[in-house]
Each structure stands twice: as structure tokens, then as C-alpha cells.
Amino acid sequence: MISNPSILFGLNAMEELDQWFAKHGSRYSKVIALVDENTMEHCMPEFAGSLENLTDFELLEIEAGESSKSSEILFQLISALQELGADRSSLLINLGGGVVCDLGGFLASTYMRGIHFINIPTSLLAMTDAAHGGKTGVDHNGIKNLMGSFTHPQCTLIWTDFLATLPKKEYENGYAEMLKHGLISDRNLWNSLSQSWINKEEIGPYLEKSIQIKTEIVEADPHELNERKKLNFGHSTAHAIESYFLLKEMEVSHGWAVAAGILVEAELSEMKSRLPFIEKDEIVSRIKALYSFELLKGLKVEDLHPHLLNDKKNRNHALLFVLLSEIGKAVVNVPIDFTEFDLAWKKCFGNV
Numbered sequence: 001m002i003s004n005p006s007i008l009f010g011l012n013a014m015e016e017l018d019q020w021f022a023k024h025g026s027r028y029s030k031v032i033a034l035v036d037e038n039t040m041e042h043c044m045p046e047f048a049g050s051l052e053n054l055t056d057f058e059l060l061e062i063e064a065g066e067s068s069k070s071s072e073i074l075f076q077l078i079s080a081l082q083e084l085g086a087d088r089s090s091l092l093i094n095l096g097g098g099v100v101c102d103l104g105g106f107l108a109s110t111y112m113r114g115i116h117f118i119n120i121p122t123s124l125l126a127m128t129d130a131a132h133g134g135k136t137g138v139d140h141n142g143i144k145n146l147m148g149s150f151t152h153p154q155c156t157l158i159w160t161d162f163l164a165t166l167p168k169k170e171y172e173n174g175y176a177e178m179l180k181h182g183l184i185s186d187r188n189l190w191n192s193l194s195q196s197w198i199n200k201e202e203i204g205p206y207l208e209k210s211i212q213i214k215t216e217i218v219e220a221d222p223h224e225l226n227e228r229k230k231l232n233f234g235h236s237t238a239h240a241i242e243s244y245f246l247l248k249e250m251e252v253s254h255g256w257a258v259a260a261g262i263l264v265e266a267e268l269s270e271m272k273s274r275l276p277f278i279e280k281d282e283i284v285s286r287i288k289a290l291y292s293f294e295l296l297k298g299l300k301v302e303d304l305h306p307h308l309l310n311d312k313k314n315r316n317h318a319l320l321f322v323l324l325s326e327i328g329k330a331v332v333n334v335p336i337d338f339t340e341f342d343l344a345w346k347k348c349f350g351n352v
């Protein structure tokens with residue numbers, strides 16, 4: 001069902017990756033795997049033990065968490081690649097969540113003007129979103145993804161067995177991006193996912209649908225000129241929340257911030273893009289039943305304003321949001337002012 005042949009998905013996916021190495025492995029002078037401390041412990045043994053045609057590779061390990069997705073760690077990794085003797089025919093394997101995929105993808109796209117890489121997402125968020133679509137990057141000066149590139153991996157392996165060790169909280173965070181895919185493009189997917197949690201063992205078909213939605217949108221508009229902006233529903237608010245906490249040196253999950261962003265941007269959709277009240281109400285009540293937003297209660301909405309202005313979708317200092325006109329349909333480039341944003345925020349979290 002996933003139309004992109006470079007995405008290996010399903011029961012035979014690991015075997016297909018092994019065949020990929022049998023066919024292409026000899027092209028590479030050196031193979032290096034990037035992991036974080038958790039994926040080293042929980043995912044590397046299964047990965048390394050499953051591939052007959054990948055016998056020899058070096059390891060680079062980073063600390064887990066968003067703070068590793070930084071320019072400082074990027075430069076450390078460039079030095080580490082150099083010390084390992086990596087050249088332009090080296091291959092990087094990113095085995096981890098969205099942090100490893102974003103950082104590793106950017107590292108691969110810049111090292112010696114670009115080396116090949118493979119994404120092996122291990123969190124639900126990375127499986128459904130971060131590992132696809134070619135966006136790579138790191139945070140800098142407290143701004144999310146300030147540096148980055150559009151670069152595609154040679155292939156992406158989706159191996160849902162890795163989810164077995166993913167903490168529940170992280171699973172729920174990743175689930176928010178799947179909910180978003182339903183909201184912007186497929187009412188049935190939204191309906192199935194939003195009424196109650198679907199557990200890890202049963203997530204496969206929904207994940208496949210979610211990846212297909214992202215893949216189709218990216219293929220229609222690889223460089224985000226128009227259609228692809230739809231994937232940013234919930235994200236103008238989410239990135240502002242994440243940047244706010246990043247500056248306070250507090251880590252919040254991207255997926256959780258997206259869930260909060262969906263709430264605020266559903267309110268804005270009712271105000272600005274004719275999302276019917278009944279559908280807005282459905283979104284708000286279901287998201288609030290799934291996620292808790294206690295952490296946002298003490299936040300002053302004006303403190304988000306400077307972060308909202310940093311959003312890459314803005315033009316000429318005007319805030320441009322992606323909103324919904326109905327569940328399953330998104331509209332892009334909707335101008336929003338701070339008064340409207342503050343009102344939507346207040347409706348969701350009650351504090352301005």
C-alpha cells in the first residue's frame with residue numbers, strides 16, 4: 001500500500017533490507033551506525049543480529065533527547081566521522097527516534113558535501129513522520145530546526161517490533177502525528193485513532209496508512225511550496241511551545257507539543273477557516289481525553305509570541321498557519337494575528 005519503493009514495511013522488511021545490503025553493500029567504503037543510548041541498548045542487538053549481509057560497522061552513540069539535536073553535537077559527530085576515516089563513499093545508518101533521524105540525516109547531508117544514509121526509525125513518531133520526507137536538521141540558538149536540509153535516505157526500514165521497548169509515553173507522543181495525518185487528510189484514520197488508544201500490537205495498518213498519507217503529500221510537493229505545508233497543522237503552535245521550553249532547558253516531547261498545537265489550531269480553524277463547531281468540539285474533546293496539558297497551565301501566552309514569529313512558514317513577519325476547513329481537509333497560508341492566537345490559546349488552556 002505504501003507507494004514509495006524505498007520504504008521497506010511489513011513482515012519481510014528486515015529481509016528486504018538484508019537484500020539491499022547484499023546488492024549495494026560493496027559500494028560503501030565504511031558503514032557507521034548512529035544510535036542514542038536507548039536505541040543502542042534496545043534496538044541495536046536485534047538490528048545487528050538480523051542482517052547477514054551487514055557484518056562490519058562502526059558505532060556513534062549520542063545521549064538520548066532533543067538536546068542532542070544541536071549544532072554542538074553535529075560538529076562533534078563530524079569530527080568523530082573524520083576520526084573514523086569516513087570518506088565520501090561511507091554510509092550512515094540512523095537507528096533511533098526523530099532526534100537520531102533528523103540529526104543523522106543532516107550530518108550525512110553535510111559531511112564531505114553529502115554521504116548516503118539509511119533511516120531505521122525506532123519510535124512511533126519517527127516511523128510515521130520524522131524518517132520520511134527528506135527533512136533533516138538541528139536546533140540552534142534555542143530555535144527548532146534552524147539549520148537543516150532536504151535530503152532523502154537511500155531507504156527507510158519500518159520494523160514495528162522495535163516499538164516493544166518504546167516507553168508508553170513516547171508511543172503516545174508519536175501517536176499525535178498520526179492523529180494529525182488523519183485530521184489533514186483522512187477522516188476514517190482520525191476516527192479510528194482518536195476514539196481510544198490503539199495498542200502497539202495493532203498499530204501496523206494505521207501506521208501504514210499514516211505513512212502513505214505523508215508520502216503522497218511529500219511526493220506532490222517535495223520542497224514545501226504549497227501542498228506539503230499541510231503537514232504542519234498543529235506545528236506553528238507546537239514549535240513555539242518546544243522553543244519556549246528549549247530556552248528554559250526543559251525538554252518536552254515534539255509529539256505532545258503537536259497534540260497541544262492541534263487543540264489551539266482547531267480553535268483557530270473554527271474562527272478563521274470555517275471548521276464547523278461540532279467538528280472542532282470533537283477534536284478538542286478527543287484530544288483532551290487522550291493527552292494531559294497540565295504543564296501549559298503556568299505558561300503566559302505572550303511568552304510564545306517571539307517563538308511564533310520564528311516559524312519558517314511566516315512571510316514578511318506575518319504569522320501564516322495551516323488550519324482545517326473540515327476534518328480531513330487542510331488549508332494553508334491562513335494569516336493569524338496575536339489577538340486571535342491568544343484567544344484560541346485561552347479557550348484551550350484558560351490562561352492569557
Ligand SMILES: NC(=O)c1ccc[n+]([C@@H]2O[C@H](COP(=O)([O-])OP(=O)(O)OC[C@H]3O[C@@H](n4cnc5c(N)ncnc54)[C@H](O)[C@@H]3O)[C@@H](O)[C@H]2O)c1
Nearest residue numbers: 038042064065097098099122123125130135162165166254
Ligand atoms: N524531519 C521531520 O520531518 C520530522 C517530523 C516530525 C518530528 N521531527 C523531529 O523528531 C524529533 C522527535 O522524535 P522522537 O519523538 O522520536 O524523539 P526521540 O528521538 O528523542 O525519541 C524519544 C525517546 O524514545 C527513545 N527511543 C526511541 N526508540 C526507542 C525504542 N525502540 N525503545 C526504547 N526507547 C526508544 C529515545 O531514546 C528517546 O529517549 C523532534 O526533534 C522533532 O522535531 C522531525
